[in-house]
Amino acid sequence: MAELTYRDAVARGIxxxxxxxPDVIFFGEDVAKAGGVFKTTVGLYEQxxxxxxxxxxISEQAIMGAAMGAAMTGLKxxxxxxxxxxxxxxxxxxxxxxxxxxxxxxGQLKCPLVVRTGNGAGSRFGAQHSQSVENxxxxxxxxxxxxxxxxxxxxxxxxxxxxxxxPVIFFEHKSLYPMKGEVPxxxxxxxxxxxxxxxxxxxxxxxxxxxxxxxxxDAAAKLxxxxxxxxxxxxxxxxxxxxxxxxxxxxxxxxxxxVEENPRLCGWGAEIVxxxxxxxxxxxxxxxxxxxxxxxxxxxxxxxxxxxLPTAERIAETxxxxxxx
Amino acid sequence: xxxxxxxxxxxSDVDRANDDIGEAMRLRLFRTQIELREAEQRxxxxxxxNLVKGTSHLSLGQEAIAAGFANAMKPGDxxxxxYRGHAHTLARGVPVEKVLGELMQxxxxxxxxxxxxxxxxxxxxxxMGSYAIIGAxxxxxxxxxxxxxxxxxxxxxxxxxxxxxxNIGAFHEALNFAAIWKLPVVFVCENNLYMExxxxxxxxxxxxxxxxxxxxxxxxxxxxxxxxxxxVYRTARVAYGRARAGEGPSLIECVTYRHSGHSRADxxxxxxxxxxxxxxxxxxxxxxxxxxxQFGVSEDTIAGIEADVRRVVDEATEKCKAAPPPPADIxxxxxxxxxxxxxxx
Numbered sequence: 001m002a003e004l005t006y007r008d009a010v011a012r013g014i015x016x017x018x019x020x021x022p023d024v025i026f027f028g029e030d031v032a033k034a035g036g037v038f039k040t041t042v043g044l045y046e047q048x049x050x051x052x053x054x055x056x057x058i059s060e061q062a063i064m065g066a067a068m069g070a071a072m073t074g075l076k077x078x079x080x081x082x083x084x085x086x087x088x089x090x091x092x093x094x095x096x097x098x099x100x101x102x103x104x105x106x107g108q109l110k111c112p113l114v115v116r117t118g119n120g121a122g123s124r125f126g127a128q129h130s131q132s133v134e135n136x137x138x139x140x141x142x143x144x145x146x147x148x149x150x151x152x153x154x155x156x157x158x159x160x161x162x163x164x165x166x167p168v169i170f171f172e173h174k175s176l177y178p179m180k181g182e183v184p185x186x187x188x189x190x191x192x193x194x195x196x197x198x199x200x201x202x203x204x205x206x207x208x209x210x211x212x213x214x215x216x217x218d219a220a221a222k223l224x225x226x227x228x229x230x231x232x233x234x235x236x237x238x239x240x241x242x243x244x245x246x247x248x249x250x251x252x253x254x255x256x257x258x259v260e261e262n263p264r265l266c267g268w269g270a271e272i273v274x275x276x277x278x279x280x281x282x283x284x285x286x287x288x289x290x291x292x293x294x295x296x297x298x299x300x301x302x303x304x305x306x307x308x309l310p311t312a313e314r315i316a317e318t319x320x321x322x323x324x325x
Numbered sequence: 326x327x328x329x330x331x332x333x334x335x336x337s338d339v340d341r342a343n344d345d346i347g348e349a350m351r352l353r354l355f356r357t358q359i360e361l362r363e364a365e366q367r368x369x370x371x372x373x374x375n376l377v378k379g380t381s382h383l384s385l386g387q388e389a390i391a392a393g394f395a396n397a398m399k400p401g402d403x404x405x406x407x408y409r410g411h412a413h414t415l416a417r418g419v420p421v422e423k424v425l426g427e428l429m430q431x432x433x434x435x436x437x438x439x440x441x442x443x444x445x446x447x448x449x450x451x452x453m454g455s456y457a458i459i460g461a462x463x464x465x466x467x468x469x470x471x472x473x474x475x476x477x478x479x480x481x482x483x484x485x486x487x488x489x490x491x492n493i494g495a496f497h498e499a500l501n502f503a504a505i506w507k508l509p510v511v512f513v514c515e516n517n518l519y520m521e522x523x524x525x526x527x528x529x530x531x532x533x534x535x536x537x538x539x540x541x542x543x544x545x546x547x548x549x550x551x552x553x554x555x556x557v558y559r560t561a562r563v564a565y566g567r568a569r570a571g572e573g574p575s576l577i578e579c580v581t582y583r584h585s586g587h588s589r590a591d592x593x594x595x596x597x598x599x600x601x602x603x604x605x606x607x608x609x610x611x612x613x614x615x616x617x618x619q620f621g622v623s624e625d626t627i628a629g630i631e632a633d634v635r636r637v638v639d640e641a642t643e644k645c646k647a648a649p650p651p652p653a654d655i656x657x658x659x660x661x662x663x664x665x666x667x668x669x670x
Contacts, residue, residue: 025475051475057505062498065464066471069482072453073403073472092458092495097465101454105446106436107659109454141660141668165662193670241669275669 001184007177009151010040010116013158014078016187018048021076024162027054028063028080028116037082038118038177060086064093064115068167071113072101076162084119084133084171091136098167099142114161114168119147120211120261121293121309122175126300132261132293134209135268137169138238144192145238147171149213151181153236156190164192173210193240197249201231204255204319207246207272209235212259218312219259223319230319238268246272247280254285257319259310264292289322291315341620346555348620350396354554355617356630357392358610361412363638364421368411368428372589376646377428381442384412386552386584389609390515391416393557394483397565403453403469405462405484408443409515410455413485417450422641431648438651439659453482460495462486463512467499470508470568481568482510483561489520491534500542500576509568511561512576515551517583522595535578544576551579552609555616581609 004012018024026044028036032055035042045053056063060081067077081087087094094115101109121130137145144166148154154172161168198213199220208216213234220230231249235242250256256276258269273288291310299305346354365385371377384391387409395404395416406413411424419435427434428442435445443457453469456462466484473480490496491514503510514535518525531537536548547564549556557579564575582604586593593601605611617627660666 054506057498057501059498059502061460061495062464062467062502065461065495065499066468066502069453069465069468069470070472070475071468072465073469075472075475077468092461096458097456097461101446102659102662104436104440104444105448105454106439106655107664108436108446108448110662112662141666144661239668243669 001182003180004151004183005177006151006154006172006179006181007038007040009154009183010158010172011043013155014041014044015047016155017159017162018044018052023074024076024078025052025054025070026078027056029056029058029082031055031080036080038174040172040177041080060090061093064090065097067113067115068093068097068111071111072109076112078114078116078162081115081117083129084117085128085131087117087133087136094137094143094169095140099140103142110165111167112165114158114170116170116172118174119171120173120175121298121305122211124300124302124305127297130298130305134171134238135262135266138268138271139266142167143239144168145171146192146236147173147210147238148236149173149176149210149234150179152183152188153190155183156188157192157236159187159189160192163189168192171210175211179214193237193242195236195242195245196234197231197245198234199230199232201229201253203229203253204257204323205231205233205246205249205253206257206259206315206319207233207235207269208259209238209268210261212261212310215310215312216259216315219315219319222312222316226320228320228323235268243275247276250276250280251283254283255323256284256288257315257322258288258290259315260290260292261309262293263295264290265295267292286322286325289318291318344620346558348622350558351617351620352622352626352630353396354392354558355613355627356634357396357416358388358554358613359631359634360421360637361388361391361415362610363634364415364424365411367638367642368425369585371425371429371642378430379441381428381589382409382587383585384409384583386604386608387515387517387581388412389554389557389613390513390551390579390581393554394485394513394561397558397561398451398481398483401451401480402565403451403480403482405453405466405469405482406445406455407459407462407486407490408455408457409487410445410485411442414445414447414452414455417447417452419447419450419452420641421638422644423447425641426645426648429645430650431645432651433645433648437655439655459490460486460493463490463495463499464502466510467503467508470503470510471506473509474506479569481565483513484510485513485515487520488514488516488518488525488534490514491538492520492529500544500574503574504542504544507571507573510574511564511568512574514576514578516578516580519583519587521587522591533578535576539576542576544574547575547577549577549579551581552607552612554609554613
């Protein structure tokens with residue numbers, strides 16, 4: 001067991017898979033010699049050499065397309081798109097190419113690749129470098145989508161993503177990079193599509209993803225002091241989605257809250273609330289509540305950005321008022 | 326009006342003693358061109374009978390490019406095509422029935438109707454897909470070439486696209502990417518003079534949309550007559566040889582002309598009067614028929630090939646007409662690698 005930052009876990013997760021499988025290659029902008037603009041890939045170039053860890057030009061379409069061509073013909077590429085906001089300039093690959101090639105070719109083509117990206121707010125970068133765009137990917141048949149909240153899961157889900165035969169979009173949260181967590185020694189391999197109950201509770205289920213997970217846990221701790229016992233679930237994987245863990249929790253607590261960093265419309269919580277309404281309506285003792293960023297672009301100023309994202313205080317207050325109502 | 330393109334290195338002198346192509350390959354090049362012409366013409370006729378559904382983009386008039394590049398490939402070389410990909414798919418040896426079946430959206434189609442005319446794919450023949458978003462497959466071809474380079478394999482990725490593609494960002498990203506990493510990829514621009522409905526010259530800063538941009542990526546300017554299968558074949562051979570030798574990518578502009586509109590919806594009325602007729606005098610098949618005769622191939626042999634191809638296309642047509650539509654049980658298959666579509670437990 002060692003304490004590792006989320007940032008260092010990224011490099012360890014990639015290294016674990018590159019050491020295991022010589023068909024795993026890694027490329028992106030400033031990822032090799034510089035070790036990544038967020039310093040998430042430090043040491044990989046030195047460890048695996050210039051053939052396997054490569055710097056690319058600022059060409060997101062070339063990065064994504066080359067990853068796909070390599071994946072189709074036998075490699076297992078991991079590529080980095082520096083900020084997830086940049087998905088917008090290479091969205092053809094995410095929306096039209098990776099996820100549809102297998103279906104359109106009647107199963108002839110494969111696309112086993114991982115796109116890693118820095119997602120989320122908290123860095124005061126403004127509206128084009130701070131978004132949470134996991135819902136852009138979740139809605140596309142053929143993709144898998146994961147978003148770890150801690151160092152251990154970064155490694156385990158990275159391994160699962162690299163070993164998965166489908167295209168996986170791997171959302172790292174920029175504000176979690178400096179966060180430390182306990183990481184077991186040796187190989188860590190998770191499975192995609194498993195949510196984790198981080199804190200059991202009786203009174204309400206709180207679902208969260210990535211940066212919202214520690215905030216949901218903080219909120220649950222505050223609420224415990226007020227006699228409200230919340231279950232906190234880290235959703236971890238949006239596709240595949242572990243609905244059984246979520247439905248099971250709702251059947252115990254009878255209340256559902258989602259905490260989403262994405263702007264409200266079409267956030268992942270909306271899909272989960274719809275599933276729960278369809279399949280567990282009579283388990284609910286009150287309306288499901290979504291706690292999200294409002295439907296606005298993100299501001300740059302720290303004071304404004306802090307106000308717009310869901311905070312532990314806002315989560316706790318929303319849950320308390322809803323349960324009292 | 327643009328005149329039919331005549332390259333200066335045109336093989337007008339028939340030198341039978343120093344023939345670098347040979348009769349066997351010439352007959353293959355001819356047969357491929359005839360097959361593409363007959364199959365595409367059949368696709369058009371089947372439209373008119375409402376048996377080909379959806380859209381369709383024909384390569385009538387552009388057959389020499391597909392024939393020349395495909396016949397210069399080795400098994401294992403990979404083709405990446407656009408939505409105008411029927412010809413490139415057939416040229417790799419995919420049976421006519423499979424292609425027409427897909428166009429007719431029958432169960433015997435290449436992808437059982439799940440892809441359609443714009444996405445023809447046959448991995449066993451090296452056809453790694455037809456891509457309907459302009460420019461998307463140039464970076465993808467780079468990735469296939471990157472794998473070959475990384476694994477020390479000697480196959481070449483060959484990427485076909487139209488003149489219109491040269492004005493989209495992915496073209497420029499891919500060219501730079503391939504050049505800096507010296508990837509074994511050959512980019513083939515089929516300049517048929519129209520991006521879709523608009524003349525390419527009206528929307529492009531240079532006269533030759535691919536060739537005039539090669540220098541920007543440190544590549545040789547290669548501009549050829551795309552209607553002469555011998556020239557195309559020779560050019561392909563050189564480019565593949567360079568790629569296999571580790572000398573990096575090539576960008577080849579083949580000037581040609583499509584006889585039909587952009588797609589089935591387009592009657593091509595925007596073309597100046599007489600242009601099509603002028604280009605038909607430089608039809609790749611008319612040209613190549615003469616070439617075969619110049620090299621001493623008998624009219625009987627030529628007519629025999631034509632008749633045989635027609636028979637193949639006729640038989641394929643009948644099989645497709647008799648084939649059932651795809652069954653409902655393939656609707657939700659092959660979304661994910663486990664064969665299904667499950668996104669939740």
